[in-house]
Amino acid sequence: MLATMPEIQERRDVEFLRPQGVVAQLQGVSKTFGEVHALRSVEFSVRSGELLALLGPNGAGKTTAVKLFLGLARPTAGTVNVLGGNPVRAEVRTRIGAMLQVAKVPETLKVREHIDLFSSYYPRPLPQAEALAIAGLQEIKDRPFGELSGGQKQRVLFALALCGDPDILFLDEPTVGLDVEARRLLWEEIRKLIERGKTVLLTTHYLEEADALADRVAVINRGEIIAEGTPSEIKAKTCGRRIRCVSRLDMETLRAFPGVVEVRKDRDAYDIRVAEAEPVLRELLMRDSSVSGIEVVGAGLEEAFLALTQNGNGSSQPQTSGRQ
DSSP, X not given: OOOOHHHHHHHHHHHTTSOOOEEEEEEEEEEEETTEEEEEEEEEEEETTOEEEEEOSTTSSHHHXXXXXXXXXXXXXXXXXXXXXXXXXXXXXXXXXEEOSSOOOOSSSBHHHHHHHHHXXXXXXXXXXXXXXXXXXXXXXXXXXXXXXXXXXXXXXXXHHHTTOOSEEEEESTTTTOOXXXXXXXXXXXXXXXXXXXXXXXXXXXXXXXXXXXXXXXXXXXXXEEEEEOHHHHHHHHTXXXXXXXXXXOHHHHHTSTTEEEEEEXXXXXXXXXXXXXXXXXXXXXXXXXXXXXXXXXXXXXXXXXXXXXXXXTTOOOOSSOOO
């Protein structure tokens, strides 16, 4: 039975209470490409047994950070440490799995042949049947990669990332191209990997998934880590609350209320982001006695993301799909 998002989140909250050590770390890392500063003195770490989501606008430095962890790029300054060593070392690489945004594999090889090929690179790979089952590929295992849909190709790349039974997985936008059901199935399998003691760092534009599933979140903007913590901690520091209601007042009037951060309208209902709910509710009830459908909820990770990345840069936009 497919777990719901709240059920997965509840399990995550319980699991994250256990103590964890650091298994991957960037220490004072900068990376430049000519005159472009992709990363600026970045410091952050990934803990054993956690799912860390790395969030940021397009071009913020997410993929650069992942490539440094994989040893595919060298830092201009600072130190990269994965599983106690340099990620370019062979003994470290055999304990790492990776799924990148851009990956080229032979189009003519069948799915099971790809898994057998990649498994041969590792000393203790998963059985082929297990890798196929985790990624939901049993029914298409004999099809050539070139004949698969975009979503099916994503699932194959996920299987290739885990077929070596790695201790840590780096997943760069793993659910892009998947439909809703396939995305939830993939997340459930990732959580099972965490339960087995694996560690996952992923980049994603699906903020609602990071909100529900990540143990911790690191937000990167313009090559700098600007926030790090559990989703609840990030939201508590930046977002305040949201008031949903149906009101005869117009949007400009609501925006002028003291303490209102943002107002959106969806059909007949307003979604009002506020620093504090109580004073705004008092003003709302005083100005509109017919207001109805009032609901006060905690702000989500999307609001936190906007608040953080728009600080000093009002052009950033939240992403729900796409690539860095």
